[in-house]
Each structure stands twice: as structure tokens, then as C-alpha cells.
Amino acid sequence: MGMRLVLVAVDGEAFRSALASENYFAAESLPGAGGVVDVDKMWQALSLLTTPAEGSVMERIDAVDPLDPILGGEEVGPDLGYGPIRVHRPENVVSVHAHLSARTDAQLCSRYDPAEWGSSEVYPFCWDEDSDDLWDEEIAPYLVAVRELYARSAAAGQSVVIELS
Numbered sequence: 001m002g003m004r005l006v007l008v009a010v011d012g013e014a015f016r017s018a019l020a021s022e023n024y025f026a027a028e029s030l031p032g033a034g035g036v037v038d039v040d041k042m043w044q045a046l047s048l049l050t051t052p053a054e055g056s057v058m059e060r061i062d063a064v065d066p067l068d069p070i071l072g073g074e075e076v077g078p079d080l081g082y083g084p085i086r087v088h089r090p091e092n093v094v095s096v097h098a099h100l101s102a103r104t105d106a107q108l109c110s111r112y113d114p115a116e117w118g119s120s121e122v123y124p125f126c127w128d129e130d131s132d133d134l135w136d137e138e139i140a141p142y143l144v145a146v147r148e149l150y151a152r153s154a155a156a157g158q159s160v161v162i163e164l165s
Contacts, residue, residue, distance in 0.1 A: 003082055005043035008161045009035040009153040012090050037145045041124035047071045049108045057120040067099045069146055073162055086162040097154035100147050
């Protein structure tokens with residue numbers, strides 16, 4: 001089974017209401033939920049590629065950067081087993097979108113190091129497979145979907161809810 005991460009674009013007012021009622025445990029079913037991107041088990045890899053944090057893999061894993069589109073944002077609610085739900089509120093979604101837009105595909109790809117990720121035990125522990133296939137068939141499509149979600153959410157003034165389960 002394993003851990004998977006879902007990003008959900010949500011109307012800000014609907015999310016505030018859900019927070020007030022503590023009804024935010026299934027982000028995909030929140031009222032006003034818009035686009036949904038399920039990055040499945042590639043969440044840690046995508047965070048390593050997209051976080052503004054610099055340094056070694058372990059330094060980037062340990063860094064909590066507010067502009068990280070995958071593991072950043074504000075913690076809300078109780079720990080659900082793999083940490084609390086996180087949210088990028090609308091003003092931060094705009095900043096995350098600007099950060100993602102400023103990074104070229106080549107810059108993101110330059111952070112892709114399957115050998116180092118394997119030795120650092122980056123989830124989902126598949127880095128001994130064909131690295132070109134992993135990039136082309138899994139990572140690159142997820143990057144496109146994440147960028148598109150943040151672009152749409154920034155334009156619509158939405159929050160992005162992050163749920164790791």
C-alpha cells in the first residue's frame with residue numbers, strides 16, 4: 001500500500017468553514033473542492049525537485065520551506081498518521097506558483113539524482129529502476145499536473161490542501 005499524497009484546490013471560504021467545523025479529514029470531499037492531483041507515492045521525490053531549499057538530499061528532506069508545493073504550507077488539524085493536513089492559503093499559493101513558474105524543466109531535472117536518492121532512501125525506494133523511464137513516465141507528468149494545479153489555484157484565489165495518507 002504505502003503513503004500517497006493528494007493536492008486539492010479548494011475555495012478559501014469552503015476551507016475556512018471546514019476548518020471551523022473540523023471537517024477536513026478527506027480533502028477531496030471538501031465543499032468547493034476543485035482540481036485534485038494525486039501524486040501517489042512520488043511525493044518525496046517531487047518535494048526534492050520543487051522545494052526552494054538547497055543542499056544535499058538529506059538537507060532538503062529536513063528543510064521545511066513554505067514555498068515547497070508538496071510538503072510546505074501551514075499545518076492544520078491533528079496528526080492523521082503521517083502528519084497533519086497542510087494548506088497553502090491563497091496568498092501563499094500565488095507565491096508557490098511564482099516559484100514553480102521561475103524554475104525551468106531543466107533546472108528541476110538537474111536536481112534529479114536517482115543514485116543519491118537510492119542511497120538516501122528517498123520514498124518510494126524505486127531509484128534502481130530505469131531513471132529515464134521514471135522521469136518520463138512518472139515524475140515529469142506529476143510535475144506538469146502540480147504546476148497546472150498551482151497556476152489555476154493562484155488565478156482563482158484558491159487554497160491548496162495537502163493530504164499525506
